Amino acid sequence: MSAICKPEDCLLFCRLLFPDFFISQGAIFLNAKYDHEVFLVWLKKLDGDISAVEKIMNHTHMYDVFSGCTDEVDDVVFEQLADTIAFSWRLVLKDKFPGCNFSVEVSNSDQDYGPTVTFYQSIGYGEKRDR
DSSP states (O other): OTTTOOHHHHHHHHHHHSOOEEEETTEEEEGGGOOHHHHHHHHHHTTTOHHHHHHHHTOEEHHHHTTTOOSOOOHHHHHHHHHHHHHHHHHHHHHHOTTOOEEEEEEOOTTSSSSEEEEEEOTTTTSOOOO
16 A cells, blocks of 8 residues: 555545534534635525535535546546545544434536535425524
8 A cells, every 4th residue: 555655645535534524503514615704605695594505515526626636537436436435424424413414415417517525414404494
């Protein structure tokens, strides 16, 4: 493994698999993606629907995560990475927030920019929750 990957590379990937989270007004976000001003804009635009805001702000495009790759990478690799990240996020969210229910979704439709992973609290999805 050391011929291919350095310890720093492993640590970086662990940050993707086991991210830190940020809580704002009852909403849970990937810490690395949270921006309070963006949160307020989406909260207003989506009429206070916290789950919808989480879904949008937590979406992570595999193509963006690996935008520095100069090699040709088959889409199947990005799809497998998205599935692995989603699996890991399910475990981490359940561990960090045992009282919450989450939906962790992988998508790869024509409307997406490659495979995408996101999560949001699923209780009351589509409904306004108390903030």
